[in-house]
Amino acid sequence: MTTQSGARSAGLDPAAARAVLDGPAVDRALTRIAHEILERTGGAEDAVLLGIPTRGAVLGRRLGELISRFEGHAVPVGSLDVTMYRDDLRLKPARPLRRTEIPTGGVDGRLVILVDDVLFSGRTVRAALDALGDLGRPRAIQLAVLVDRGHRQLPIRADYVGKNLPTSMREAVEVHLSETDGRDCVLLGIKAGA
Amino acid sequence: MSGTSYVIKGARVLGEESRDLYVSDGAFAEAAPRGAKVIDADGCIALPGLVDLHTHLREPGREDAETVLTGTRAAAAGGFTAVHAMANTDPVADTAGVVEQVWRLGREAGYCDVRPVGAVTAGLKGERLAELGAMADSAARVRVFSDDGHCVSDAALMRRALEYVKAFGGVVAQHAQEPRLTEGAQMNEGELSGVLGLQGWPAVAEEAIIARDVLLAAHTGSKLHVCHLSTAGSVEIVRWAKSRGYPVTAEVTPHHLLLTEDLIRGYDPVYKVNPPLRSAADVEAVRAGLADGTIDAVATDHAPHPVEAKDCEWAVAAMGMVGLETALSVVQRTMVETGLLDWAGVADRMSARPARIGSVTGQGRSVATGEPANLVLIDPAAARVIEPGALYSLSHNTPYAGMKLPGAVVVTLLHGSATVLDGRVVER
Amino acid sequence: MAKRHLLSTADLTVDDANLILDTAQELASVAGRAIKKLPTLRGRTVVNLFFEDSTRTRISFETAAKRLSADVINFSAKGSSVSKGESLKDTALTLEAMGADAVVVRHWASGGAHRLANAGWIRSSVVNAGDGTHEHPTQALLDAFTLRQRLGSVAGRHVAIVGDVLHSRVARSNVHLLATLGAEVTLVAPPTLLPLGVEHWPCASSYELDPILPKCDAVMMLRVQRERMNQAFFPTEREYSRRYGLQAARMALLPQHAVVMHPGPMNRGLEISAEVADSVRSTVTEQVANGVSVRMAVLYLLLGGAESAIGNDEEGSAR
Numbered sequence A: 001m002t003t004q005s006g007a008r009s010a011g012l013d014p015a016a017a018r019a020v021l022d023g024p025a026v027d028r029a030l031t032r033i034a035h036e037i038l039e040r041t042g043g044a045e046d047a048v049l050l051g052i053p054t055r056g057a058v059l060g061r062r063l064g065e066l067i068s069r070f071e072g073h074a075v076p077v078g079s080l081d082v083t084m085y086r087d088d089l090r091l092k093p094a095r096p097l098r099r100t101e102i103p104t105g106g107v108d109g110r111l112v113i114l115v116d117d118v119l120f121s122g123r124t125v126r127a128a129l130d131a132l133g134d135l136g137r138p139r140a141i142q143l144a145v146l147v148d149r150g151h152r153q154l155p156i157r158a159d160y161v162g163k164n165l166p167t168s169m170r171e172a173v174e175v176h177l178s179e180t181d182g183r184d185c186v187l188l189g190i191k192a193g194a
Numbered sequence B: 001m002s003g004t005s006y007v008i009k010g011a012r013v014l015g016e017e018s019r020d021l022y023v024s025d026g027a028f029a030e031a032a033p034r035g036a037k038v039i040d041a042d043g044c045i046a047l048p049g050l051v052d053l054h055t056h057l058r059e060p061g062r063e064d065a066e067t068v069l070t071g072t073r074a075a076a077a078g079g080f081t082a083v084h085a086m087a088n089t090d091p092v093a094d095t096a097g098v099v100e101q102v103w104r105l106g107r108e109a110g111y112c113d114v115r116p117v118g119a120v121t122a123g124l125k126g127e128r129l130a131e132l133g134a135m136a137d138s139a140a141r142v143r144v145f146s147d148d149g150h151c152v153s154d155a156a157l158m159r160r161a162l163e164y165v166k167a168f169g170g171v172v173a174q175h176a177q178e179p180r181l182t183e184g185a186q187m188n189e190g191e192l193s194g195v196l197g198l199q200g201w202p203a204v205a206e207e208a209i210i211a212r213d214v215l216l217a218a219h220t221g222s223k224l225h226v227c228h229l230s231t232a233g234s235v236e237i238v239r240w241a242k243s244r245g246y247p248v249t250a251e252v253t254p255h256h257l258l259l260t261e262d263l264i265r266g267y268d269p270v271y272k273v274n275p276p277l278r279s280a281a282d283v284e285a286v287r288a289g290l291a292d293g294t295i296d297a298v299a300t301d302h303a304p305h306p307v308e309a310k311d312c313e314w315a316v317a318a319m320g321m322v323g324l325e326t327a328l329s330v331v332q333r334t335m336v337e338t339g340l341l342d343w344a345g346v347a348d349r350m351s352a353r354p355a356r357i358g359s360v361t362g363q364g365r366s367v368a369t370g371e372p373a374n375l376v377l378i379d380p381a382a383a384r385v386i387e388p389g390a391l392y393s394l395s396h397n398t399p400y401a402g403m404k405l406p407g408a409v410v411v412t413l414l415h416g417s418a419t420v421l422d423g424r425v426v427e428r
Numbered sequence C: 001m002a003k004r005h006l007l008s009t010a011d012l013t014v015d016d017a018n019l020i021l022d023t024a025q026e027l028a029s030v031a032g033r034a035i036k037k038l039p040t041l042r043g044r045t046v047v048n049l050f051f052e053d054s055t056r057t058r059i060s061f062e063t064a065a066k067r068l069s070a071d072v073i074n075f076s077a078k079g080s081s082v083s084k085g086e087s088l089k090d091t092a093l094t095l096e097a098m099g100a101d102a103v104v105v106r107h108w109a110s111g112g113a114h115r116l117a118n119a120g121w122i123r124s125s126v127v128n129a130g131d132g133t134h135e136h137p138t139q140a141l142l143d144a145f146t147l148r149q150r151l152g153s154v155a156g157r158h159v160a161i162v163g164d165v166l167h168s169r170v171a172r173s174n175v176h177l178l179a180t181l182g183a184e185v186t187l188v189a190p191p192t193l194l195p196l197g198v199e200h201w202p203c204a205s206s207y208e209l210d211p212i213l214p215k216c217d218a219v220m221m222l223r224v225q226r227e228r229m230n231q232a233f234f235p236t237e238r239e240y241s242r243r244y245g246l247q248a249a250r251m252a253l254l255p256q257h258a259v260v261m262h263p264g265p266m267n268r269g270l271e272i273s274a275e276v277a278d279s280v281r282s283t284v285t286e287q288v289a290n291g292v293s294v295r296m297a298v299l300y301l302l303l304g305g306a307e308s309a310i311g312n313d314e315e316g317s318a319r
Ligand SMILES: [Zn+2]
Pocket: B148, B149, B150, B175, B227, B228, B274, B275
């Protein structure tokens, strides 16, 4: 097993893939989400940002920085690995675990905002809700995603969306971030081997 | 039984130029007998019938593993015309009654001359001598005595046994294993035993006994035979003893000629045997010893075990492998194909010398007019993949399963009548 | 190729070993949560098959499996009336019929776990929980995990393993694993308790303890069985303890940061003095806690996916 730093590439053919968001557009989307969070939570006083590794955790950190810049106070940021709660574990080889870091203060009685890169079937979010339930009892849980590509298989919706991206099932969406992939962009292309 | 006459066309006796052989009235004849059956032996090697010094037939006592009948059928299929039935049966072959029973069962089966081996000590207990003279004088005319499976470790007892058997020209066949050095031993002691966490069976436990015994043989002037010699050091000791003219002979098993301890890595008990499989250097040394005559004979140590004795953990598995039906092929692979022995050499080590060691009359003779027609015809160009289920032996614990081995026994004649024809055991 | 079993640390690549240790690191946090349970192995059955008593190891595996929500069946085959040989196969067939997904096996015979995994009796994954004097891979993994926690890393560290190496499955598993992880290992024992051919093992060896201690980052004391004395492996307990036991005076030879490990159960006063066992350098209680995390990691990686993760290449997926 090669243990990369968690960065995995879906293997979209770069020639065939199209950038639907470039770097500045990713920035703008995140900035807008940060403002929306502040607006809808009245200053994010009791909020905790939990990113779902790998790229959701990066996005969570970025949102945390943006919020503290806009508001002047830091928001607790952590990460929540949902691997052990996935419902498709038995369809693939066992996966290496990513980091779970719950900020000191925990999640009890707080507003937890889950952050992920792409919202698709909704199964990752369901796993995250289950994982959270074992960690404590938040006051409320919200969801922020950079891209919502549709095709939900569960009754789940995002509270904050960077971009709604209509896709077909044959297509794949890849979020690249400078921390993990060298640059910021969102690619849309045909699934490798599809 | 000796009614059929044969013309064997084009056999290469001891690997020499092909010629025709004639068999009638149980012996090789000068000319074609009238009405003889013709056996086409084109391309086949003819050797005198093989003689095994070390066979466990398991009867009486463990008829679920082998019987005299099934064991001698397996022997015939392997080209043998005589086998020495080891004494570690239940009851132990330590009385005239038991050895006569085995001998009689052998005669009734009719597939081999069965020569019972008598126990050296009563009940193989290593405490007092069995009635060696009674066994020697019995109908079985026992000449080889062995506690095989156990070592006669008591030096005084061994000395007396060697002395006592001189009275009837007997030989003591020693299973050389110093018991204290091999308590709980599971495999050859070496780097691999350390890695596998299996208790070691050190070479010195064999060599120390052989060294002691060759000195006792010299001291008593009596015949010692070393069973299943397995280490380079043992070869050296026997070579030294022979160079001094001591009355010592030795045997090696086919598995010690071919297999090494590396096979044990997977803990498959089919490779568990006593003495254990040794190192590649030991294999080299026993091959060289057999080639130069230091080792006199190949003996199978055919040790059948029922399935459950091997289908278990290594530590509780029984020791031993079946070998009668693969011995000649293994010798072809390890000694003939390597140029260490020619077919005349094979005949010497698998027929003539073992017959002499065991004082087996009528066996191990040359393929010549007037001699008893004990013969094996081998197709040396044949190759077969060993299938345990296809063995004639009642037990299938062969370490060669799935292995491709050269040569096939086509015909075996015992006193002029066929026990194997067309590669198949003849039903009686 | 995916490995379905954990039989020997010799089978683990450095990536496999690190994956197990990294996973254990993540899973360690579960012990600190209010709900000490993950749903990952729900519906899977883990059988603890023990042919030899070891309450500690069994409880550790049982806890690990339960924290992953597996169903656990404890099967103690010790003292069974059938002959020892028959019982492993017959028990295996029973477990197969029960649909065990993994069998954690402790066996008094070296190779017991290999036999169970490879004889064709069962299809389940087999985890070796100690086989005779051969191996105890999860013990070595938890030792490496403990070293990583205490010392920050394993690579480049010097570890002495002291005592009855000849009969120790813990020593064998540790030598392979620590070598794979880049540690430098020295075995210390009287010549009677070092296996033949140890010079070919990936480690050094010494008959003397004192000269080794000053360069050690960790000392692992092996349990010495008193029966060995009667088999002439050493003359008396007193002499053994004097030459190879770890007491306070000897512990002072260790560098300040060095730790003292023991797989347990300890013979206080024989291979380790009470003072040393209870000192701050001692990792004995951490080793027990870490055992659960490491065993959770092993069970998850063997059973958590469609196939074992140990030995696989990186997965890839588009979302
Ligand atoms: Zn023997």
